Amino acid sequence: MLHLTIDEQSIEVHEGRTLLEACRENGIHVPTLCYHPALEPYGACRLCTVEVGAQGRRPRLVASCVYPCEEGAQVRTDTPLVQRSRRVTAELLLAGSSASPEIAALARELGVTEVRFRLPEENACVLCGLCVRACNEIVGVSAISVIRRGIAKKVATPFEVQSSRCIGCGTCVLICPTGAFNFENVTGFQYVSPSESAYKLGYYRLGSELDLRPNYVQDVTALLQNPEDRQAANE
Amino acid sequence: MNRCQSIAEFTGWQTELKAAWDDTAPALRVCDGTGCRALGSQKVLAALREEIAKRKQDTHIEVVGTGCPGFCECGPLITVLPQRISYQKVKTSDVPEIVEQTLMQGTTVERLLYTDPQTGEHIRLEPDLPFYQKQKRLVLDLNGKIDPTRLEDYVALGGYSSLARVLGAFSPDQVIAEVRNSGLRGRGGAGFSTGTKWQLCRDNASKSGAGYVVCNADEGDPGAFMDRSVMEGNPHSVIEGMVIGAFAMGIHQGFVYIRAEYPLAVENLRIALRQAEAAGLLGRDILGTGFDFSLSVRLGAGAFVCGEETALMASIEGRIGEPHPRPPYPAEAGLWGKPTNINNVKTWAAVPLIISHGADWYSGIGTEKSKGTLIFSVVGKINNTGLVEVPMGVSLRQLIFDIGGGIPKGKAFKAAQIGGPSGGCLPAEHLDVPMDYESLASLGAIVGSGGLVVADEDTCMVDFARYFMNFTQEESCGKCVPCRIGTKAMLATLERICAGNGLPGDIEYLQELAEVVHNSALCGLGQTAPNPVLTTIRYFRDEYEAHIIEKKCPAKVCKGLITYSIIPQNCNGCMVCLRECTSNAITGAKQELHHINEELCTRCGVCREVCKFDAVAVN
Numbered sequence: 001m002l003h004l005t006i007d008e009q010s011i012e013v014h015e016g017r018t019l020l021e022a023c024r025e026n027g028i029h030v031p032t033l034c035y036h037p038a039l040e041p042y043g044a045c046r047l048c049t050v051e052v053g054a055q056g057r058r059p060r061l062v063a064s065c066v067y068p069c070e071e072g073a074q075v076r077t078d079t080p081l082v083q084r085s086r087r088v089t090a091e092l093l094l095a096g097s098s099a100s101p102e103i104a105a106l107a108r109e110l111g112v113t114e115v116r117f118r119l120p121e122e123n124a125c126v127l128c129g130l131c132v133r134a135c136n137e138i139v140g141v142s143a144i145s146v147i148r149r150g151i152a153k154k155v156a157t158p159f160e161v162q163s164s165r166c167i168g169c170g171t172c173v174l175i176c177p178t179g180a181f182n183f184e185n186v187t188g189f190q191y192v193s194p195s196e197s198a199y200k201l202g203y204y205r206l207g208s209e210l211d212l213r214p215n216y217v218q219d220v221t222a223l224l225q226n227p228e229d230r231q232a233a234n235e
Numbered sequence: 236m237n238r239c240q241s242i243a244e245f246t247g248w249q250t251e252l253k254a255a256w257d258d259t260a261p262a263l264r265v266c267d268g269t270g271c272r273a274l275g276s277q278k279v280l281a282a283l284r285e286e287i288a289k290r291k292q293d294t295h296i297e298v299v300g301t302g303c304p305g306f307c308e309c310g311p312l313i314t315v316l317p318q319r320i321s322y323q324k325v326k327t328s329d330v331p332e333i334v335e336q337t338l339m340q341g342t343t344v345e346r347l348l349y350t351d352p353q354t355g356e357h358i359r360l361e362p363d364l365p366f367y368q369k370q371k372r373l374v375l376d377l378n379g380k381i382d383p384t385r386l387e388d389y390v391a392l393g394g395y396s397s398l399a400r401v402l403g404a405f406s407p408d409q410v411i412a413e414v415r416n417s418g419l420r421g422r423g424g425a426g427f428s429t430g431t432k433w434q435l436c437r438d439n440a441s442k443s444g445a446g447y448v449v450c451n452a453d454e455g456d457p458g459a460f461m462d463r464s465v466m467e468g469n470p471h472s473v474i475e476g477m478v479i480g481a482f483a484m485g486i487h488q489g490f491v492y493i494r495a496e497y498p499l500a501v502e503n504l505r506i507a508l509r510q511a512e513a514a515g516l517l518g519r520d521i522l523g524t525g526f527d528f529s530l531s532v533r534l535g536a537g538a539f540v541c542g543e544e545t546a547l548m549a550s551i552e553g554r555i556g557e558p559h560p561r562p563p564y565p566a567e568a569g570l571w572g573k574p575t576n577i578n579n580v581k582t583w584a585a586v587p588l589i590i591s592h593g594a595d596w597y598s599g600i601g602t603e604k605s606k607g608t609l610i611f612s613v614v615g616k617i618n619n620t621g622l623v624e625v626p627m628g629v630s631l632r633q634l635i636f637d638i639g640g641g642i643p644k645g646k647a648f649k650a651a652q653i654g655g656p657s658g659g660c661l662p663a664e665h666l667d668v669p670m671d672y673e674s675l676a677s678l679g680a681i682v683g684s685g686g687l688v689v690a691d692e693d694t695c696m697v698d699f700a701r702y703f704m705n706f707t708q709e710e711s712c713g714k715c716v717p718c719r720i721g722t723k724a725m726l727a728t729l730e731r732i733c734a735g736n737g738l739p740g741d742i743e744y745l746q747e748l749a750e751v752v753h754n755s756a757l758c759g760l761g762q763t764a765p766n767p768v769l770t771t772i773r774y775f776r777d778e779y780e781a782h783i784i785e786k787k788c789p790a791k792v793c794k795g796l797i798t799y800s801i802i803p804q805n806c807n808g809c810m811v812c813l814r815e816c817t818s819n820a821i822t823g824a825k826q827e828l829h830h831i832n833e834e835l836c837t838r839c840g841v842c843r844e845v846c847k848f849d850a851v852a853v854n
Contacts, residue, residue, distance in 0.1 A: 043560040044715045046755045061754040066560040081754065085717075088751040092720040116744060117724035127713065146555065146713075149538065151723050153713035 004073040006050075019064035019075060020048055030064055030077055031086065031106060033093075033177060034128035039137050041065040042129050045093075047106070049085050051076040061085055086110045092117070093126055100124040100178045119151070124180035127153055131172035131181055141165045144172060144186060155186060162188030238515040241523040242403045245395065245515070252391035261296050261338060262316040266379065268303030268467050269499050270460070275326065276300075276311035282330040283313075287338070296338060302468015304379025305622035306366050309349065314361050314379070321361040322347040352618065352640065366619050369638045371600065373608050374584045375624045378468035383503045386510040389471040395516055397590035398475050401482060402524045405590075410483035411437065414586065416594035418606030423451055423542075423579035424654065424683040425759075426605075426672040432576060435566040437484040439574035446486040446574040448477055449551070450583050452493035452500070453535045453542040456655030457706055458614040459686035461622055462580040465610075466493065466500035469584065470507035474530065476583035478517060479590060481528045484576055489528065492547050494535040505532060539710035543758045544577045546712065557714045558758035579684070581610055601627030605671035609685055613639050616646065616691035625670070632666040635689060646691040650774070654683025656703040657763035659770030660690070679770040681763070695792035696775040697782050700768045701729040707764040718761030721752040725768060735795035737783035742772060791853045794838040798854055801829050805850035812842035812851060 001012050006019075006028055013022045018041060023030045033045035043066040052067065053059035053074040061081065076082065090107040096119035097103045103126065127146065132155060136142045143166035147156045157163035168189040173181050183189060239245040265271075265280045283298045306312055309323035315337050322333065322344065329347060336342045348357040349364055358364055381388035389395070401410055415430020440446030450473055454462035466473065477489050493501055508530060511517035519527050533551050540546045541556040548570050550556040569575025585607060589597045598606045605627035611634065614620050618640030625634060631651060635641065642648050652660045653670075659680035661668060668674050672682050690699055708722040725748050728741055749765030756762045772779060781787045788796040808826040820836040823829030831842070831851075843851040 043757055046715050046717050046757070049755050063560060063755075063757070068562060084747070085751050085755045088721075088747060089716050089755060092716055092724060095720050095724065117720075117727060119720070119723070126716070127719070129714075146557075148713070149540075150709060150711040150713040150719060153719065 002069050002071045004069055004071070004075060006075040007077055013069050015069075017069050019050055019052070019062070019067045019069055019073075022069050022075075023050075023064060023077060028077055031110065032065060033106065033126060034130060035065045036130055036134075036175065039130065039133045042133060045126070045128055046089050047086055047110075049082055049089075051079050051082050083111070087112055091115055095119045096122060097124050097126055097178065097180075098122065100126075100180070102178050124178045125155060125176075126178060126180070127155070128177060130175045130177060131155060134171045134175045139167070139169055139171050141167060143167075155181070157187065238513060239522055240515065242399045245399050245522055249390050249393075249396060249399075252387050253393075256391040259317045261294065263296065263298045263333075263338075264301050264314040264316065264379065265298065266303055266310055266312040267300030268307075268378075268464055269497075270303060270307040271310035271312060272499070274310045274324075278327050279311050279313070279325050279330065282327040283334070286330050286334045290334065290339070299382045301381060302378040302383045303464040303622065305370075305375060305464070305624075306364070306619065307621040308619045312379075313347075319361045320359055321349060321364060323349055366621070366623075366638055366640070369629075369633065370624050371608050371626045372624045373588055373600075374465060374472070374581055374610060375468075375622060377472070378464060381469065383468050383470055384506050386471060386507070386514060389469070393591065394471050394587070395475055397587035398478050398516065399522060401479050401590055402522055402526060407437065407483045407485060410479060410590070413594045414483070414589060417589040417597035418594075418601070418604075419582065419585055419589060419597065420605065420672065421579060422581035422585070422609070422685070424657065424681060426682060429578065429582055432566060432578075433480060433484055435564075436486075436574050436576040439567055440485055443573055446484060446576070447570045448481050448484065448486050448489040449547070449570070449575060449577040450477055450489070450491040450493075450580060451542060451544065451547060451577050452491055452497075452580045453547060454497075454580070454684060455494065455539040455542055455710070456657075456684055456686040457703075458688050459612045459655055459684055461610040461612050461685055463497050463500050464622055465580050465584050466497065467503050470500075470504045471511065472584040472587055473504075473580055474507055474511050474517060476586035477530060478521065478528050479586050480576065480578070480583065482526055486576070487527050487529065489530045490533050490551055490570075491530065492533045492535060492541070492551060494537060496537055501532065501534065508532070538712070539706075540712045540758070540760050543760055545758065547577065548575065557712045558760070560757060581685075602669060602671045604673055605682075609670060609682065611670075611685045611687045613687050613689065615652075615687075615689035616642055616694065617689040618643050627671045628669040630667050630669055631661065634670065634687070635666070639689070642689070642691045646693065648689070649692050649694055650690045650696065650699070650771075652680075652688040652690070652699070652703065652767060653686075654681035654766075655686040656706045657681060657759065657766060658683045658686070659766045660696070660699065660774065661770070662774040664774075679766065679773060681766070693790055693792070695733075695788050695790035696771045696778045697729065697788075698733055698790075698792050700771040701726065701733055703767040704729055704764070707760065711760065711764075715755075715757040715761060717752045718756040718758075718764065721748055721756070722761070722764050724748055725752070725765065729768070732779065732782045733788075733793040733795065735782070735786050735793070737779075739783065741783055742776070742779050746772065797838055798833055799831050799836055799838060799840070799842060800852050800854065801831055802850050802852050803828055805848045807848060807850075809848070811845050811847070815841050815845045817841065 004011055011026055031047045033047050034042045043063040048064045049061045050064045051059045052062050087110045090110040091112045093103050094107050094115045095117045099122050132144055135144050143163040144157055146153055166187045173183045267276055280300050287296050311325050313322040313325050332344050336344050411430055411433050419429040420426040452462050535541045538556045541550045543558045544565055546556045546558040565575040565577055601607050608624050608626050610624045612622050623638050648663055650660045650662050661680050675682055704726045708726045711718045711722050713719040728745055749769050753762050753765050778789055781789050791797050806828050813821040818835050818837050820832045821829050
């Protein structure tokens with residue numbers, strides 16, 4: 001067991017835990033966007049930053065989702081530096097995703113009152129990488145990835161053509177935290193293939209056993225139907 | 236070349252080569268580095284060989300293409316042996332004269348010599364050039380002396396003797412102790428103790444039973460080319476350093492990660508790898524000692540972020556060149572999860588020198604905490620553009636004025652951006668700062684990889700910061716939010732200020748963004764990206780304020796804030812500017828006062844450059 005202090009609370013955790021896990025196990029709220037308990041942490045959204053100090057070292061910001069607990073660590077989740085960092089990061093997310101209700105709510109929670117910079121194009125995809133990681137780690141097919149770099153980065157299949165690896169399971173859609181994943185545009189599939197056990201694997205691991213909020217997939221049953229059935233249902 | 240089966244066999248071969256190396260024979264050394272090649276050195280080389288062949292000399296005169304000796308400003312460079320006469324800016328048309336006068340008659344072609352700008356005197360010999368005199372050339376020493384494609388040249392001048400010594404007489408711990416005691420710190424920028432890093436990796440590699448060593452040759456800073464020059468001009472020094480390091484860490488496989496945009500460096504490195512392997516200095520059973528080390532090349536595809544060590548490893552593994560969070564550090568879990576030691580080109584190249592001269596010798600160079608020499612590529616508004624190797628602790632002033640020859644056209648020095656886009660800029664008031672890790676860090680700059688970009692009085696510091704921010708923003712991999720969007724927001728703010736649309740509060744907004752990007756970005760690229768902005772605000776806040784409040788660009792650079800006009804007293808109506816204007820913004824007739832139409836003018840400045848009568852004003 002490791003012993004550390006989080007917000008002046010003495011905490012004991014198992015070795016190998018991340019700071020975020022330690023916080024959540026002890027009821028300390030830390031906002032996240034790119035984190036999902038079913039997946040390897042990624043450290044991209046930087047909303048889960050906390051301040052870590054240790055003996056003889058200057059406190060610094062780390063992403064708690066990827067930072068391991070260390071014996072004797074002094075962790076603060078609420079300093080002005082942490083708050084400023086999270087607030088400005090949320091404001092930056094709003095620069096391109098202000099139409100996303102989830103991002104807007106997150107930014108409100110973190111105290112963003114104005115957006116001083118706007119990207120030319122609105123896009124609800126915040127490149128959290130959950131879809132890519134779920135496709136790789138849960139489904140095991142790696143049909144999608146991120147392509148390009150910087151502001152042009154986006155989620156796509158290789159060479160942006162329909163991937164022969166994609167089995168149409170829809171896990172990417174299920175896990176997207178902002179409902180940005182356009183299944184048809186990205187994968188080229190028009191509907192989720194219901195016969196695939198992988199879909200069930202993804203759905204159950206993400207949706208039922210763990211707390212994935214399936215409300216982002218407005219109509220899971222619609223995804224499961226083939227086009228003829230859907231058309232019939234609509235009529 | 237035979238494969239050396241033992242250390243004794245190698246030593247014997249080296250003794251033969253040393254004896255055969257003749258510095259007193261007439262020969263020509265022509266810089267064949269990328270810089271001089273761009274200036275036509277290959278044509279000069281060919282012309283020299285042809286001219287010499289034509290004359291059918293009794294004595295053989297060798298013409299050698301060497302690596303870059305560093306004085307890039309004056310290339311193509313030729314050194315005539317044995318006197319070491321230095322000819323500069325040589326063109327193919329100069330070749331017959333050089334051969335006839337210098338090689339045949341033993342006289343000097345005066346007009347090809349370096350002219351001291353202060354005294355106006357010609358300087359004949361290479362060692363007397365002020366550019367070289369104040370340097371301490373250790374890592375760069377053999378650049379310009381040897382043909383990088385000939386292993387024999389390197390061996391004749393002592394190459395691979397450190398490796399032979401280590402394999403014959405050192406335990407791995409002794410090697411690490413030697414490197415640690417030398418005080419060598421990572422030359423990639425972070426300045427971590429090389430010996431300590433090796434020890435960590437050795438401990439982990441022995442536990443996990445495998446590991447890798449990597450040479451980071453993914454040099455990508457604007458204006459930095461020292462790693463390229465070492466790889467081009469002396470690739471064996473890097474290979475030797477890596478074999479020694481691998482032996483010290485008990486590792487048997489290594490990679491050189493080098494960018495594909497460095498074709499000559501890649502070519503020379505590949506040649507050197509083949510030669511070293513053929514000579515028994517690399518590969519299986521090195522020099523018959525039973526130590527195996529294989530080394531291969533991995534090409535980068537031109538992403539600056541791949542110089543960051545975790546992104547570099549991802550790229551070697553064939554994954555997307557994105558950084559991942561540390562810990563775990565490469566020394567714990569690097570390539571394919573194994574302990575990995577990554578050092579910069581210059582760090583590896585310094586290792587054989589430390590072994591051959593001893594740790595005490597190396598730690599005697601430099602300052603208390605920063606040992607050895609640093610290589611800077613000095614570029615921008617400076618007379619002697621080139622590569623400079625100096626002991627740690629030399630002042631910025633000595634670097635820029637004594638070695639760099641000062642600022643062109645007698646302009647005033649304004650600032651130097653030190654450490655590339657991750658570094659900071661220092662103003663004239665800090666010209667006397669000693670160039671070492673701690674002193675530079677205390678002022679907001681870094682040693683970094685050693686890029687040094689000089690700005691003069693005509694440089695706008697807001698525009699300067701905008702340039703570097705544009706670079707890092709374009710090179711951001713986009714994985715984390717603060718770097719992907721934060722650098723874009725900072726760039727947009729700087730662009731707005733430069734365009735004359737700066738708002739009150741923009742400086743504070745930049746500082747706020749800089750703090751967050753610096754503290755919370757995932758990797759070093761993002762964390763250091765705000766440095767040029769922060770240091771220009773720190774030292775040149777008045778320029779930012781002039782742009783934002785007075786809507787003026789004091790250096791008269793930012794196009795949104797300047798206008799060109801004709802000074803009536805000076806204009807004689809010669810029509811030169813009118814003809815040269817690319818946007819037809821100038822009207823007038825012969826011997827009549829010209830006029831610049833502000834609406835059409837693109838502020839390119841051509842009219843001002845071509846006017847012989849100082850009749851174009853910029854405000």
